[in-house]
Amino acid sequence: MITQPQTSPVPDPYEERLRIQTARLLAYRDDGPLVMALRDKVGPGLPPVPAALAALLAIVAMAVSGMLDEGPVLLVPVLVMVALVLPTVARDHLGRLDWLMPPLIRTIEFLTIILIGLAADAPKWLLFVLIYVIGYHTYDTVYRTRQSIWPPDWVFKAGLGWELRLLLIGAGAAFGVLTWVLAALTLYLGVLFAIESVTSWVRLDKQSALAQAGDDLEASPEEAMEQATGEAEPA
Template identity: 35%
Template structure:
């Protein structure tokens, strides 16, 4: 497939699309209508999660396994913000790194087989890479596909729920299988349906999260 032309000079990337927010995070963002800048709540939530990780995620009893994901949901309040601040470009990579570390620390610390942890992490990393590459090529993922991947908040909450129920290995395996199949199928059909030489004339959408425009 030939390379797509680069974005034109009058187009810019909307960082909200790269956040990979789920339904819950998007809903929180709509409550404040983009009035909260994203960097501070994201860093605050990440700091709280880091403290919990140092204390030992595997040692958290029962429903408190939701605490790390709940702390990071502070970032969801800012999901509707335009992300046009000087350092707002840091928000998507911080969210991604935090999700990776959470899945890795909880899985390995709780005795989930290493291959299951690796496969789930690989599926999430490949999803993020696919999103970024398709945006760069002017063929962003459709909103339904982003929603179907659950977002960083949905994935973390699902894993926390499986831990509360005592089904952590099953949760890792099931989520990894679902994300892997969806990623392969949607990416293959999406790229095959993309005309060669597609530009980046993507209509701008002012909502945050998966609904955000990339123009």
């Protein structure tokens, strides 16, 4: 009995584009283990952009009103952001304006770090370094995914995500140990993101070099010489 070869169905180009778009936006959010653990437990979730804008406005209102002074109150903006932004992870992020969600999350995260740090009188240079480290991680993620190179899931979990980073900072400010928390967090994230990024790109370069070497072995001597010198050997 002769059977026909099984062919895998060709994915619909539109659906594949939507899948990649959603995966990129979720990666750019930089959600941590807490958000990932609760992703399937928040029901339908909140509309991403309106919820993020509400969190941003609430935090700005706290700062303008002078509410952010010192002590446990410094944990309030973090709780507001977590309460409003965490449930948005359940959405598919395919709305017309959902591409705004990652920059909104980074904006709120950086603004909250600055406001809490200034209110708790933390070293400004330490706040700058921490924001730089997180920004580098965001840039590295964006640059990789644009080349279809996806960071492993463990990087986002080990990086704690925006939610655990802010909860640690808020708790540190509430208990009067913010400088130590900032220093430890900056050192940990800096080492983690730097080593993982460098090793990943080095590994990718080696794979590219091996692939190029394999192609060169299949080339004729004349083609190999032409690739090496940029000129063809005279006949």
